[in-house]
Amino acid sequence: MKANGLTxxxxxxxxxxxxHGATRFYAKQLAPNDNSKNQVYLGGGFGALNIIPHGEIEExxxxxxxxxxxxxxxxxxxxxxxxxxxxxAPDAQLILYPKYPEVRMSGFLRGAARAPAPLMRSRDEGRVxxxxxxxxxxxIGHVVGRETxxxxxxxxxxxxxxxxxxxxxxxxxxxKGASSRQMLLDALRRIHAKGWVPSQxxxxxxxxxxxxxxxxxxxTLEAELxxxxxxYAEPDYLGWEVKQxxxxxxxxxxxxxxxxxxxxxxxxxxxxxxxxxxxxxxxxYPDKSGKEGRINFGGVYANGxxxxxxxxxxxxxxxxxxxxxxxxxxxxxxxxxxxxxVVAASWGFKGVIGHWNRKHAKAVYVPSLMRAPPPExxxxxxxxxxxxxxxxxxxxxxASGAVYYDPGIKMEKADTPAPVTKRRSQFRVKHNGLFxxxxxxxQEQLV
Numbered sequence: 420m421k422a423n424g425l426t427x428x429x430x431x432x433x434x435x436x437x438x439h440g441a442t443r444f445y446a447k448q449l450a451p452n453d454n455s456k457n458q459v460y461l462g463g464g465f466g467a468l469n470i471i472p473h474g475e476i477e478e479x480x481x482x483x484x485x486x487x488x489x490x491x492x493x494x495x496x497x498x499x500x501x502x503x504x505x506x507x508a509p510d511a512q513l514i515l516y517p518k519y520p521e522v523r524m525s526g527f528l529r530g531a532a533r534a535p536a537p538l539m540r541s542r543d544e545g546r547v548x549x550x551x552x553x554x555x556x557x558x559i560g561h562v563v564g565r566e567t568x569x570x571x572x573x574x575x576x577x578x579x580x581x582x583x584x585x586x587x588x589x590x591x592x593x594x595k596g597a598s599s600r601q602m603l604l605d606a607l608r609r610i611h612a613k614g615w616v617p618s619q620x621x622x623x624x625x626x627x628x629x630x631x632x633x634x635x636x637x638x639t640l641e642a643e644l645x646x647x648x649x650x651y652a653e654p655d656y657l658g659w660e661v662k663q664x665x666x667x668x669x670x671x672x673x674x675x676x677x678x679x680x681x682x683x684x685x686x687x688x689x690x691x692x693x694x695x696x697x698x699x700x701x702x703x704y705p706d707k708s709g710k711e712g713r714i715n716f717g718g719v720y721a722n723g724x725x726x727x728x729x730x731x732x733x734x735x736x737x738x739x740x741x742x743x744x745x746x747x748x749x750x751x752x753x754x755x756x757x758x759x760x761v762v763a764a765s766w767g768f769k770g771v772i773g774h775w776n777r778k779h780a781k782a783v784y785v786p787s788l789m790r791a792p793p794p795e796x797x798x799x800x801x802x803x804x805x806x807x808x809x810x811x812x813x814x815x816x817x818a819s820g821a822v823y824y825d826p827g828i829k830m831e832k833a834d835t836p837a838p839v840t841k842r843r844s845q846f847r848v849k850h851n852g853l854f855x856x857x858x859x860x861x862q863e864q865l866v
Contacts (some may be wrong), residue, residue: 428568428753429576432549433593436559439498439505443658444589445470446573449546449562455539458514458523459548462584465515466809466858468776471495472556472715473513476769478749491749491769491841493851497527499534500551500561506533508560514866515772517746520811526651527560538562547573554655583780583807599657600804603783606656608865610643612824621647631794636787637663639796647690660779664850668787672859674850680813681823682845683766687752690764695840699830702763704729712834719753721823722741731757734824738768741818744811753817755824767815775810782808784853799866807858821852824835844863 433444453459460468473493477700497511510526528534536574538546549795550558561567571588581588581598590599610616619627619642626644640663646654654661663674686693690698699714706713716725724757727733738751746768754765786799816822827843854860 423550427572427592429572429589432561432569433551433589436500436549436561437593439500439551439559440452440553440555440557441559442554442655443552444552445552445583445586446589447548447550447576447587448573449544449548451542451544453546454661455525455528455536455543456655457560458525460585461522463519463520463521464583464811465520465772466780466807467586468493468513468515468772469778469780469808470552470583471513471558472552473551473776475578476772478769479514483754489518489749491517491772495524496557498557498559499527499531500559501533501535501581503533505559506531508534511558515749523815527690528799529584535562538564542724545570545574549673551590551671584589586642588658594657599659599781600800602657603659604802604863604865606644607783607785607798607802610640611865613643615616615795615797616643616753616795621645623647629793633789633794635794636665636789636796637661640785640798641866655779656783658779658781660782662782662784663851664784665789665847666799669786669788669801670796670803672786672799676772677825677847677849678853679845679847680856681771681777682843683770683774684842684844685764686767687772688762694831695828698763699828700833702730702757703828703830706829710831711737712832712838713721714830714833716826716828719823721820722818723820726758732763736814736818737812739818741815744815746811746814753824770838771813772810775808775813779806780808781806782857784850802863802865803853803860804863805854805857805860808856809858811857812858816848816852816855818845819855821839821855822848823844848865 428793462621473495476491476493479492493513497508499508508531508780509531510528512526514523514525523807526861528536543565545571547563549561580813586786616639617640620630620638620756621627625647641654641842644656652707666672703714703716718729722734732755734757735754738748740747751768755763782805784803788797825845825847829840830840832838835862
């Protein structure tokens with residue numbers, strides 16, 4: 420891409436970030452209040468957490484005028500980029516303000532040897548902060564002033580760039596102008612046109628191999644898209660999370676099963692304090708098919724339902740106001756309680772946020788049919804594009820009962836000195852309830 424006979428100044432920045440490992444690229448046009456004193460505003464709600472990788476979320480116990488702040492924070496592995504390369508900003512962090520709600524970034528100058536302090540202390544409007552996101556969780560930052568060619572070039576392209584909250588998605592600039600959405604749809608159209616595809620799974624070396632188990636629909640789609648296993652996040656194609664789901668036909672596109680959203684182990688309650696065996700012996704029930712020595716814990720637990728007949732537990736949501744859609748207590752939780760208000764198991768909000776941030780801000784849901792033997796998959800022509808997820812939307816769906824807890828926990832050889840336990844905690848939603856977890860959703864016909 421050329422500008423006045425020279426390489427586009429934006430492409431130079433993105434290429435430099437890519438040389439340091441970045442694979443996704445964003446920019447934020449800075450307002451006067453976006454500076455080191457007032458922090459950098461990253462948007463209302465908590466959607467920025469699905470764009471900017473971060474570490475474990477912790478309560479911020481600092482005080483202002485004698486009162487404890489009701490907020491949380493999370494470290495960011497942030498690096499400033501200049502012509503010499505990249506240098507760490509060791510105190511960079513995200514600040515979560517549940518009251519508003521919003522996310523800001525702070526600490527990006529403290530202890531950073533080559534930080535662009537004058538620009539980040541400035542109140543000049545028109546500055547631009549670029550973000551390069553690396554698969555290993557690093558975030559590379561670069562800022563330019565309002566009078567620079569880079570700022571001018573971005574201003575010229577604002578109307579054609581995709582937006583994710585306050586972030587401008589720059590992926591299309593490295594793809595000769597094609598948007599990531601269009602490239603994704605083109606790739607899915609190609610896969611749909613292939614018809615039946617042999618089941619396969621991409622290896623870490625980037626070479627696909629046959630896969631014979633009956634859960635290969637997602638692996639096969641990823642292999643066709645050229646997606647290699649990634650230890651940091653969900654399957655990623657040009658910044659889109661790719662999710663496959665089985666259907667019975669390509670007429671009604673009815674999903675065969677609910678969608679498993681996340682599988683976090685409890686972080687509190689008797690389950691955590693005394694262990695899964697004690698939990699099962701107290702709240703589990705004998706196997707209903709009569710298997711000797713087996714204790715199960717299953718069922719559906721949704722907010723608003725009564726105590727489960729088999730386990731005596733019900734699910735409650737503490738510290739979230741569904742009317743305002745806000746977290747009222749950062750130490751709140753999803754909890755299973757019994758009739759004596761004993762917390763059998765709980766998931767603290769800070770941990771839930773950490774799990775949810777693994778989901779990309781953008782996702783595509785692709786239907787599939789399977790036939791066997793040998794296993795083969797065909798992918799439908801109607802896909803669903805969803806953008807703008809936010810953990811606050813997840814909590815809202817939990818409050819309404821649309822998202823529910825559906826465990827499969829068991830203990831075998833329970834009547835012996837060496838019982839064996841199996842853990843499976845999962846939060847699920849019916850497929851048509853997915854769309855409440857995103858700001859925007861729409862269907863796309865590939866043909």
